[in-house]
Amino acid sequence: MTRMIVAGAQLGPIQKADSRGAVVVRMVALMEEAAAKGAEMIVYPELALTTFFPRWYMPDWHEVDSWFEQQMPNAATLPLFERARELGVAMTFGYAELTPDGHRFNTSILTNRKGEIVGKYRKVHLPGHDEYDTERAFQHLEKRYFEPGDLGFNVWRNEGVIMGMAICNDRRWPETYRCLGLQGVELVTIGYNTPAVNSQMSAEGLEKRLFHSDLSLQAGAYQNATFVVGVAKAGVEDGHPLIGGSIIVDPDGFVLARAETEEDELIVADCDFDKCAFGKSTIFDFARHRRIEHYGRITSQ
Ligand code: CDT
Numbered sequence: 001m002t003r004m005i006v007a008g009a010q011l012g013p014i015q016k017a018d019s020r021g022a023v024v025v026r027m028v029a030l031m032e033e034a035a036a037k038g039a040e041m042i043v044y045p046e047l048a049l050t051t052f053f054p055r056w057y058m059p060d061w062h063e064v065d066s067w068f069e070q071q072m073p074n075a076a077t078l079p080l081f082e083r084a085r086e087l088g089v090a091m092t093f094g095y096a097e098l099t100p101d102g103h104r105f106n107t108s109i110l111t112n113r114k115g116e117i118v119g120k121y122r123k124v125h126l127p128g129h130d131e132y133d134t135e136r137a138f139q140h141l142e143k144r145y146f147e148p149g150d151l152g153f154n155v156w157r158n159e160g161v162i163m164g165m166a167i168c169n170d171r172r173w174p175e176t177y178r179c180l181g182l183q184g185v186e187l188v189t190i191g192y193n194t195p196a197v198n199s200q201m202s203a204e205g206l207e208k209r210l211f212h213s214d215l216s217l218q219a220g221a222y223q224n225a226t227f228v229v230g231v232a233k234a235g236v237e238d239g240h241p242l243i244g245g246s247i248i249v250d251p252d253g254f255v256l257a258r259a260e261t262e263e264d265e266l267i268v269a270d271c272d273f274d275k276c277a278f279g280k281s282t283i284f285d286f287a288r289h290r291r292i293e294h295y296g297r298i299t300s301q
Helices: 020-036 061-065 078-087 168-172 174-181 206-224 273-281 296-300
Strands: 003-010 041-043 090-098 104-111 117-122 155-158 161-167 187-192 227-232 235-237 240-242 247-249 255-258 265-272
Touching: 003 020, 003 227, 003 247, 003 273, 020 041, 020 078, 020 265, 041 187, 078 090, 090 161, 090 187, 104 161, 104 187, 117 155, 117 161, 161 168, 161 174, 168 187, 168 206, 174 206, 187 206, 206 227, 206 247, 247 265, 255 265, 265 273
Parallel strands: 003 041, 041 090, 161 187, 187 227
Antiparallel strands: 003 265, 090 104, 104 117, 155 161, 227 247, 235 240, 247 255
């Protein structure tokens, strides 16, 4: 029987001027709260160490690179890794990755309870645009600052649980969960930074954005018989509002825990991973019920 208390560590806003060190102090505080509640796994948001910098157009690539990490762990994040090892808490968090050969990715890593990195994911579905867009109320330049991830959707058996990662916009695509589901995933972790308003359509606001986030996470969980943890960076960053709404979802698609604020806030759920087996062996027994001869269009266009 595999049971684990899983925590989602929603972060409130990170301003442009906030240092990584200051953010890590906040992340450690949430980890200590999680450990006190018995959590063995903690999930932090996408780009957890900095403000959501893709909202800013930067012509100077030196400035761009100041938002990226060239090593993980590094001096700023080492205290987080050390505290994770001391507390025996596995974790996942997102950051902007600059590789030694100059590639930039929107990345997340997964550690075991010894603070060792066991998995890495690079965001596949990059939203937004790659040049300054005068038509938008604000920019979303992920396509300028990141390349599409080159690692695919993988899973790792970590601390007895089959875990997979995705990042923000990935949560809106059924293919994300299905690629992980086909590998037997039991826990999908997804950090996000989602603007509370649409930069191209003024009528869309917070309520609809929260609904679409829930809808995507709950459907992904149910249709793949897996737990899903979606964790926001929330609140107003330098005048730009991000949604909260972090949730932990069970394999039936029910929400087990939900963040109520747009601040640093911990949510926890006692996850019985044996609950994944029923869906995986009945209605979503992929080997018996999928009809792949009819799915060609999904990968051919
Ligand atoms: N970070 C991220 O992927 N955000 C997107 C915003 C889409 S609007 C360009 C999201 O899907 O939440």
